[in-house]
Amino acid sequence: MHRRGVGAGAIARRKLTEAKYKERGTVLAEDQLAQMSRQLETFRTHLQAFASRHKQEIRRSPEFRLHFQHMCAAIGVDPLASGKGFWAELLGVGDFYYELGVQIIEVCLALRHRNGGLITLEELQQQVLKGRGKFAQDVSADDLLRAIRKLKVLGSGFGIIPVGGTVLVQSVPAELSMDHTVLLQLAEKKGFVTVSEIRDSLNWETERAKQALEHLLKEGMAWLDAQAPAEPQFWLPALFSELHAQDGAAGP
Amino acid sequence: MDRFSWTTGLLELGETLVVQQRGVRLSDGEEKVKFDSGVLLLSTHRLIWRDQKNHECCIAVPLSQIVFIEEQAAGIGKSAKIVVHLHPASSNKEPGPFQSSKYSYIKLSFKEHGQIEFYRRLSEEITQRRWESMPTGQAMQVNKDSQAGRIRAVGIVGIERKLEEKRKETDKNISEAFEDLSKLMEKAKEMVELSKSIANKIKEKQGDITEDETIRFKSYLLSMGIANPVTRETYGSGTEYHMQLAKQLAGILQTPLEEQGGIMSLTEVYCLVNRARGLELLSPEDLVNACKMLEPLKLPLRLRIFDSGVMVIELQSHNEEEMVAAALETVSEKGSLTADEFAKLVGMSVLLAKERLLLAEKMGHLCRDDSVEGLRFYPNLFLTQS
Numbered sequence: 001m002h003r004r005g006v007g008a009g010a011i012a013r014r015k016l017t018e019a020k021y022k023e024r025g026t027v028l029a030e031d032q033l034a035q036m037s038r039q040l041e042t043f044r045t046h047l048q049a050f051a052s053r054h055k056q057e058i059r060r061s062p063e064f065r066l067h068f069q070h071m072c073a074a075i076g077v078d079p080l081a082s083g084k085g086f087w088a089e090l091l092g093v094g095d096f097y098y099e100l101g102v103q104i105i106e107v108c109l110a111l112r113h114r115n116g117g118l119i120t121l122e123e124l125q126q127q128v129l130k131g132r133g134k135f136a137q138d139v140s141a142d143d144l145l146r147a148i149r150k151l152k153v154l155g156s157g158f159g160i161i162p163v164g165g166t167v168l169v170q171s172v173p174a175e176l177s178m179d180h181t182v183l184l185q186l187a188e189k190k191g192f193v194t195v196s197e198i199r200d201s202l203n204w205e206t207e208r209a210k211q212a213l214e215h216l217l218k219e220g221m222a223w224l225d226a227q228a229p230a231e232p233q234f235w236l237p238a239l240f241s242e243l244h245a246q247d248g249a250a251g252p
Numbered sequence: 253m254d255r256f257s258w259t260t261g262l263l264e265l266g267e268t269l270v271v272q273q274r275g276v277r278l279s280d281g282e283e284k285v286k287f288d289s290g291v292l293l294l295s296t297h298r299l300i301w302r303d304q305k306n307h308e309c310c311i312a313v314p315l316s317q318i319v320f321i322e323e324q325a326a327g328i329g330k331s332a333k334i335v336v337h338l339h340p341a342s343s344n345k346e347p348g349p350f351q352s353s354k355y356s357y358i359k360l361s362f363k364e365h366g367q368i369e370f371y372r373r374l375s376e377e378i379t380q381r382r383w384e385s386m387p388t389g390q391a392m393q394v395n396k397d398s399q400a401g402r403i404r405a406v407g408i409v410g411i412e413r414k415l416e417e418k419r420k421e422t423d424k425n426i427s428e429a430f431e432d433l434s435k436l437m438e439k440a441k442e443m444v445e446l447s448k449s450i451a452n453k454i455k456e457k458q459g460d461i462t463e464d465e466t467i468r469f470k471s472y473l474l475s476m477g478i479a480n481p482v483t484r485e486t487y488g489s490g491t492e493y494h495m496q497l498a499k500q501l502a503g504i505l506q507t508p509l510e511e512q513g514g515i516m517s518l519t520e521v522y523c524l525v526n527r528a529r530g531l532e533l534l535s536p537e538d539l540v541n542a543c544k545m546l547e548p549l550k551l552p553l554r555l556r557i558f559d560s561g562v563m564v565i566e567l568q569s570h571n572e573e574e575m576v577a578a579a580l581e582t583v584s585e586k587g588s589l590t591a592d593e594f595a596k597l598v599g600m601s602v603l604l605a606k607e608r609l610l611l612a613e614k615m616g617h618l619c620r621d622d623s624v625e626g627l628r629f630y631p632n633l634f635l636t637q638s
Contacts, residue, residue, distance in 0.1 A: 101536065
């Protein structure tokens, strides 16, 4: 005969029920993890099927890669997080970007003594493509930017600085404040900047302009032309290649 | 009709198509010829006719050969026509279907209409004479032997068609690829949802989840590239994979580290390891997560992060502070050094040379002179000579 109510028996029974609920809780997570494991396997199969048909497309087409990246971002997936991930393993996306990372590091290292660790995205792209050789796949600006964003985590100062018409890639751990970035943007048009220009366009006092310029000089990102006619000019070697390109366009 | 030459029908560089019309019959003067039913194409440079049944049969005449044109209205049982009066064929004309003709004009019969528009366009082209200002690429060198020329033309038309088919196929492939990608992403999205739901369960249970389950969950997230929703830490350092990787790195990096003075930046390590692997490369995050495991796993290397944020791998036996003493000696010998100069002297990367000098400064052994000429380090005489 069952009798609910107080008593040692009831307490013991309650404790047992509670314990069972707790256990059930654990079992619930178990179930879900098992479910996830199964679904992962299924997903892997789908990805494999996709890869066998379209893997070439990823390596061959910058447009398709871009689209792929956008879709991943939209659902909250980072296909480049790990070389061990399904995406890298089965689609080969990883190798494409990680190798690009190596090439970017090497180009930046090689040119650092000249430009202080700042380079335009265009020049970087040119140099990387040169290094890859005639038969390598095409590499778009978006590809480079994604590879660079991944390199940030290595701590050696990789960063991206938008400057008007283009983007500068930083590859040294130098601290660049807002002031410095603004100067870079100002210099982008002509490749150089003067103290008067800074005072006129940005409304800074001379002292502030000089400090910011000096920092860029010290980091090797700016060169001083003290012989310039009107007043000293501060040139950015990173922008030299861009100037040449402009000259070319303006031809005879 | 003897002004016509065999052609591939491919447009030359600099030549543009203006208009085309099906169902056109050619006549040699008043006489019917076998070119009964074809597509007539007008380009900036030529008049081209291609047989509708036999695409390899294709002939053309340069617009420069045209003296003037006339319209002939349609009648009962008769199509509208354009009469094209031509200069005599030039002596170096490419071989064509007719060696000679007693007429100096041809007729274009528009059996499926289109005569009015074609006439208008042809007049325009003759007036504008665009072929004079748009030099085309090298005209095809066809053999004197018209038969051989015809066979060659056939081959190239075939190739052109194959290219067109390939283009269509590539387009089809790409749109298939996009479609398949969408479907794949739907499934990936389900995985993301599931992982969120599990993460919520874990949050609710507040620590009732076992270590084992955590590790499993992290590795699932790693496979999919999903950020850990519970801790927001990047991609599970502490997965089995990263632990194994850490052990591998310890093996791979021992010798290079010894050769490089016991210390290497993480970017150097990244390049070294991936160049060696060739395939199945490590992501930057993989490398960092593995390096974070070096010390916990008591391996002979360790990860160190300088104040500047620069990350390096050191041999456990390496003592950067001792190296600083050596650096001080070097700087004293030379009086003063910049990071570049020091790097060259000692055979280090500029990045690490600078870090060492900065550390020496932090420890009080060196002073800096920060000028526009660069950052120069001097022995700290305040300390030594006080």
